Amino acid sequence: MSSENGQAGGGAEGVPPEQLALIRESVRKAKTPRAKPRTWRGAALAKELPVARVLVDKGVLHLDRYFDYAVPEELDAEAQPGVRVRVRFGAGRHRVREGRREGGGLIDGFLVERLAESDYSGPLAALAQVVSPEPVLSEELLGLARAVADRYAGSLADVLQLAVPPRNARAEQRASPEPLPPPPAPEAGSWQRYERGAAFLESLASGGAPRAVWNALPGPQWSEELARAVAAALASGRGALVVLPDGRSVARVDAALTSLLGEGRHAVLTADAGPEKRYAQWLAVRRGSVRAVIGTRAAMFAPVQDLGLVALWDDGDDSHSEQHAPQPHAREVLLLRAAQDKCGFLLGSWACTVEAAQLVESGWARPLVAGREQVRGAAPLVRTVGDGDLARDEAARAARLPTLAWQAVRDGLRQGPVLVQVPRRGYVPRMACAVCRAPARCRHCSGPLETRDGGALCCGWCGREEGGWHCPECGSFRLRASVVGARRTAEELGRAFPAVPVRTSGREHVLDTVPGAPALVVSTPGAEPVAEGGYAAALLLDGWAMLGRPDLRAGEDALRRWIAAASLVRPQSAGGTVVVVAEPTLRPVQALVRWDPVGHAVRELAERAELGFPPVSRMAAVSGPGEAVADFLRTAELPPEAEVLGPVPLPVAAAGRPRRAGAPPPGEQWERALVRVPPGKGAALAAALKAAQAARMARGSGSGSGTGVWVRIDPADIG
DNA sequence: AGCACGCCGACT
């Protein structure tokens, strides 16, 4: 053993190891600028780079930094950057047993870097174990995770939990297949329908990094178009990654890729494969055996080597929001990836989010759109029935459905399947006066009134039951809930066309496809089956419910769901007709009629900019017990531009309902403040919130102790 | 979160 590596280093010759801890204070005072790696007696250290910088795998914010450990000689070869390690961690008793210092428990971590010296002046503990020599955490993945953690005021360890799947020894032992040579560049195919479609593919195929927001034409070609974009990136010798909102869309792109490139060129990363298979797939990607990845949101971190393209389909779908801390959105993660890896970026949807419009407006991405004549050729005819029409239409009131809608369904059923889009079950709309449409509110707390399963009218905030409601505006005693009406309407439609089969698709039972024969297909938004040859008609019944939501995204969301359903309908030239039951003067309804989701998003963006709403400004939500929120806001050193809105009381959750992350426990009164910063100050806001949170945690106001707060960047359902 | 260190009052 060399004295340099032994406990005798640093001028503490002859001091028994137990006493080193005692003199640590004086060592620190002496401010040894760069301590030689010292460890406790006995351990011979690696000759080269004897220090391992380790990220300790604890999602706690105040531990969100690296810790240095000594590398014992026997672990030297395996202790490479990126491997999983186990280390002793914690301010436990510094017992010395069998010549080794022990303290705290063994916890997992990642080896981030090997160094010649540590800048930590205390004695280093040794790595306890290298879990496996597989370098799972590449520099790129670490950089991405760091960027995501910073963006979302979260800890690196939390993000890595999302990015690196749990180890499976059997999968690790299996050899991954040999990589295939790049395929030839694909034909442009239906990309030719877009003004810059072919150019986009050519740029990818020749090694470029084009960035586009793609407004997809209605119809089924989108999955093949995505496959061609992947093929183009592969043709350049680089990799590609596509993130999709659900298993059905993954299956479609999977099929498109297989038919375009054959088997073996792409991996499918979804949650439903078992842990061993999933990890094996992930390893094959990391090892470079497979260069293209498709999958749902967990795939956004897939360790594709030498990325040429990241693509996302339908970013407005809320399943792109990760449910686990710090709840990153796939679009934002892929944006960070594209910036970091300098690769191509493709954000595609039939609809258009405000965020997508912003990417174009800022000049970061270019629009990839079809000309108006292409849109007219691909979209169905859209007609509206508003409340006014409904009131004037005597027959409609009796039949509970406007004449126009009946006609569309009847005519459609002569040509093929007809889609009826109804609101999700369990989705509770706001109740309103049936006469004057004034929202029905709780007389105690002004919360929204809802009907429970039993049919009783209750307040959604305070839970009080409302026995004798009458409208404070017009005195009417009649309430309206269009959701109930829509379901009943769908049932009545079925009875009205007894010769036609009725098929339903919803949360519990999602149909993938339906045949091209006449049928009524009743579906909730997002569960619409694809009809062979397209639907002859669609009836969109939940407009009132969707637009009535008190959410910033209500309009955008309603339009997106309508567009998604209407995109499954045949073009107008083939007789495709869509009837939407919603007020025709409303902006999203007009955008649907004109088939102009991009225009809608651009107008929304302008409005958000004017009002200081996200995504133009960045927002964060701070929620928790009122005292904790107030204390957090008092102590946080927010950037000077930050504006604090609230705090306001959050609705009290009724018992028995599933509790979302960041929501108060049932019966507890929480408050929520929103913090807003102007464009460009998002990073500063996140950093300030993270620092404040870390300081509070270190002081013992952890989330478990009841005084903790939840911090969420880009909160959903605001205002 | 744990857990040791440290600086104050009652004890053999």
Add this chain to the structure above:
DNA sequence: GTCGGCGTGCTC
């Protein structure tokens, strides 16, 4: 003198 209270701060 010294045992032990919990308030503070660290974990390589």
